[in-house]
């Protein structure tokens with residue numbers, strides 16, 4: 001397979017709006033994409049998915065992962081593609097396999113309980129380099145996109161990945177994961193370091209395979225007290241941001257309103273905001289240099305089209321500039337496609 005280096009790819013990008021904003025350059029309108037844009041909102045995704053044994057077959061078959069990554073570019077004309085994969089490939093590469101149970105979500109048959117479990121995990125490059133199907137999916141996508149829009153690579157933040165590895169599945173409280181921080185903080189730090197080493201190696205391989213920009217998802221940031229977020233989450237996200245200098249990086253820590261000042265100190269280009277946050281409050285807390293991404297309530301896309309258009313325009317005005325338009329979290333699977341299109345088209349018609 002022909003490899004496309006990040007440098008080569010960037011010279012042929014026809015639409016680099018999102019990279020410009022991430023780097024602090026002036027643009028005539030904000031770029032727009034949606035978290036979870038590749039997935040169940042699209043009939044063409046559901047059709048393809050219906051023919052397969054399950055979610056993992058899609059994730060692990062590079063040509064199919066590339067196909068669903070490009071579907072929202074064709075259908076919605078958004079300004080970036082995000083590679084179709086999951087944050088849970090990292091625990092799997094480290095030695096904890098996951099299942100994706102239909103209508104329920106992720107399930108890990110084995111979880112992390114004690115020191116011996118952490119010791120036997122593979123980490124760093126030896127773990128990350130096993131994920132060849134992801135890198136191949138990036139290479140195919142990059143080639144098939146042919147420079148239409150930049151390609152975003154992603155990973156879970158170490159705290160969120162730890163939560164799944166300890167809990168074994170989704171949870172309302174993630175109390176098993178939080179309990180570990182009190183009962184065995186040393187073990188938690190060891191595990192977080194192994195996840196971090198693997199994530200850095202993984203993101204570097206994603207860049208080598210063609211990712212033009214990266215996003216780190218800390219989906220469960222909001223369940224920690226501020227002091228624990230400072231101790232168990234921020235230092236590991238910082239290591240990731242410091243290690244990635246090749247392409248712009250976004251940190252999306254959901255419900256981490258209490259940690260905005262610390263997030264603002266990270267060496268990242270963009271901070272993702274959930275829908276609770278007021279852009280001007282955030283701007284004050286994180287300072288003038290970073291781009292902000294977000295942050296409409298995903299449920300707005302169920303509203304009448306006039307309301308979607310009006311609230312989208314108001315949001316853009318509220319952010320002023322240095323803004324990448326998105327929702328405040330992933331788009332919900334049953335969102336009407338017309339609502340999504342109205343949102344995207346409103347942004348694309350906007351001029352500062």
Ligand code: CP3
Pocket residue numbers: 034035036037038039040049055082083084085086087088100104105106154170217219330
């Ligand atoms: O379009 C995109 O955003 C790219 C693809 C993507 C998926 N998962 C595909 C997916 C991305 C970026 C993710 C990240 C992810 N995965 C996160 C962080 C973002 C967030 O939502 O906070 C988390 C926490 C996961 C773990 C995960 N994967 C859960 C909890 C679930 C089940 C819940 C659900 O949405 O169904 C998944 C499954 C999953 N990952 C699906 C998709 C499209 C649905 C599976 C299907 O098609 O059957």
